[in-house]
Amino acid sequence: MEYNFRNIEKKWQEQWIASGAYKVSNDSTKPKAYILDMFPYPSGAGLHVGHPLGYISSDIYARYKRLKGFNVLHPMGYDAFGLPAEQYAIERGIHPAISTEANIQTFRRQLDNIGFSYDWSREVQTCDPKYYRWTQWIFLQLFESFYNRHNKKAEKLEVLVASFEKEGNKVHAFPNNKYELSNGSKTFTAAEWKAMDEVAQREILMQYRLAYLAYTDVNWCEALGTVLANDEVINGVSYRGGFPVIKKKMRQWNLRITEYAERLLEGLDVIDYSDSMKEIQRNWIGKSFGAEISFKVKSEQNTVTDMTVFTTRPDTIFGVDFMVVAPEHDMVKEITAADRQQAVDEYLQYVQSRSEVERMAEVKKITGCFTGAYALNPFNGREIPIWISEYVLAGYGTGAIMAVPCGDERDHKFAQHFNIPITNIIGAAYDGKEANPTKDAVLENSDFLNGLVMRDAIEVVLKKVEEARIGKRQVNYKMRDAGWSRQRYWGEPFPIVFKNDVPYAMDVKDLPLQLPPSDDFKPSGTGEGPLANVPSWVNISDTEKHDTNTMPTHAGAAWYFLRYMDPHNEQEFASRKALDYWNQVDVYIGGSEHAVAHLLYSRLWVKVLHDLGFLSFDEPFKKLINQGKITGDSRFVYRVRNSNEFVSAGLKDKYETDQLHVDVNIVDGLELDTEAFKKWKPDFADATFILEDGKYICGSAIEKMSKSYYNVINPDQVVEKYGADTFRMYEMFLGPLEASKPWDIKGIEGVHRFLKKLWRLFYDETKGQVWNTDKATDAELKVIHKAIRKIEEDTERFSFNTAVSAFMVCVNELNDLKCNKKEILEKLVILLTPYAPHVSEELWQLMGNAGSVLDASYPVAEEKYLIETSKEYPVSINGKVRTQLVLSLEATQQEVEQLLLANEIVQKWLEGKSPKKVIYVKGKMLNVVV
RNA sequence: ACCCCGGUGGCGGAAUCGGUAGACGCGAAGGACUUAAAAUCCUUUUCCCAGCAAUGGGAGUGCAGGUUCAAUUCCUGUCCGGGGUACCA
Structure with a gap:
């Protein structure tokens, strides 16, 4: 009877389906564990051996938790909206719904092949109207909410309206501090609010909504005919296809994620993500501390009296040699001197003509133009020329900076390029050739700061600035609000009705707003999405319209982990009971490429739903593991x-x-x-x-694994040749989960051999059954209990590669002991179940056990079998190991010293001298210092 | 340019809290069984030197230093590789 993995695996996969072995109940007295994979985008290429790496590890962990007595939620679904299906539709004329469905079937077949324990009755597909109904519903929650900065949470818009009716926007200022009403004011009173018509009021509310419409500079990709989010643009070209991207002003939906910058940052301290992942998110959020400082402006027109800059280095204020404002800054046209007008116009034209790609490609290129106006240093009244340059971004800080060439590299290059004299405020720390951004130099030429270390001077200046009321401390974030409109067909329609161009939320009972059938997926070319090609759907009436855009693929992915908890609920996105029971995802496994977009949007949506009272937790994923790529x-x-x-x-x-x-x-x-x-x-x-x-x-x-390199390995082939159990264990055996590693099929033989060797402990080709019910010896018990402890520890810390090797060691040792005892072997079979479920179930059954091994209870490592009474200690002389010595674990320092000095080899190395010191670390080692 | 992570045999990797570096597997070499092959089993396998051999000695975790009785592990500098960000003031 040999190890016939093909029959075994097929048989058990069928039986497990028939018995509903993976169905999970929301009703259980057991503790819960939620183990989740990042759901895949079902591409046409199918799975290659790199994809299952994460799925296998989560499956092992999920099965392990089940054996440990947990009620385990381990679902799978598809991120089924998205660009490739639509591109395919444009190229081949096949509707995205059809190609997506076909791709999902391929994925499902490939996944089933590997023997995962997913509860498929909970499957979600983001493109299913029953699912996206709730994506739209959550979008409306965002639309109908604002961020209350005072209690730092999202609240319903009614709270805001009540405040407006009572005291105008005194309590809740416009989130965008550059926003002005048509009368130029940034505030309004209760009386003014009440006097406004609905359109005006709605325009104001739009400034507060967490999902809002605004004319924003968007990344417009002509070739794809759509707008892309910042994270979908890489080096000035689209992440898919690599097409050029330019800036264009369009009316777009946005998510006010910037209001959550601080909470997203703070949340990183309580969640268990890898350091690099946290670092990426921190960089993306980009918090920096500094000050906004006002400078008086001297210009011909004299209409602008002040300009405000953001700086993180107020200590360098006496080193300011010029000011730079962004070309888009409103101030530019009001301060430009008559004799500079032509030069400024030419420069602005040049800037506008530059595409994003060019700007990215020519980062080092220095351009700029003097405006003819001056700012006055608030402390010594020095006149400072004001320049325009594209290296200052309109969207960050105040869109204007104070340039300190001796301390900032870009400012320095700019000064050199335009021959602007450089003031040295840091003495010898500045060599005249390159800027020095140090904070540790002592200040010179700096009036009241002279002699201070820069680091300390920062606080001195901040105090002075505040006292003189010419500025304030300011924290800035790099992160921008998230563009949420895509000029695409294959995504969630916005559940919005425009009545005379004013957006209104659809009634929740009318959701889902379904995509209309269409066979024209080409972008309209005007910036409107392909839905514009279906006028009967867009134009509800003469005055009422739907949005022609759809949501990005991040929308459906931002909350799918909640839907798995209660996937068929038609009343709510998930019942409160299910949400409270399953709570956070305990372990989330997926690729690091989703570091920014998916994870940030998921964290945001969960925070908003939490603030609005729908969730008891405000971080979706307690622990995140990024599996490495298989190259x-x-x-x-x-x-x-x-x-x-x-x-x-x-x-x-x-x-x-x-x-x-x-x-x-x-x-x-x-x-x-x-x-x-x-x-x-x-x-x-x-x-x-x-x-x-x-x-x-x-x-x-x-x-990298790619069709064009002909190096793609399809898991189906591997499973066909060696079986799913071998495949699962081999993927784990390749190396640590988080590390990237090359696929090398050669080593798989070793793992396959291991399973055959395991099988032979139970059944022999010639003798048939060899397992027996004899009583185990101490040596055998020691082997299995050592394995239990090691494998449990390794599984617990996701060190699956070392767990696999522990299985090998255990089987080798049992083989050496000629141990075929059921008492020992059945423990081993349970241990192996998470890793190789098919062969484990088969052997479990063949040994005559009742029930499924999937629900066996995990063996407990018993100390009494593991206790050692003596140990072979390494003996070092001056730190170099020279010999070994067997000692009782009870040995005292004195006994050890005596034994050591009597040892021949130690004596040889002592050369008659007496040792300076004998170091004895119980259970570890001995070291003699001569 | 800045930030993060890593660098260990021919290869994938192990060493969990500073305590016998190279577990486990692949590959390679030799042997057993077999008419033969597959399968299986056994032995050797970090490098160098000496020895018929058991063995003995030396070097060794990218490189150069440091701390320590003891460093793959901690610290400083440096080189290389991977990832992230990219004019964010």
């Missing part, structure tokens, strides 16, 4: 130039060759299957080979 291991053949002759890698230097990728599936290790190669592509049908030692040896390289 591809490419193979190359070398074609002799201008021929169809291929030379083996070892001989290729003797010829002039071209290197070609070859399908890794027709290479065994490095040896090419030349017959398969001839059949691979018609071009190679009559290929000839120059062999070495009768073999064709390929070249190799580690690259």
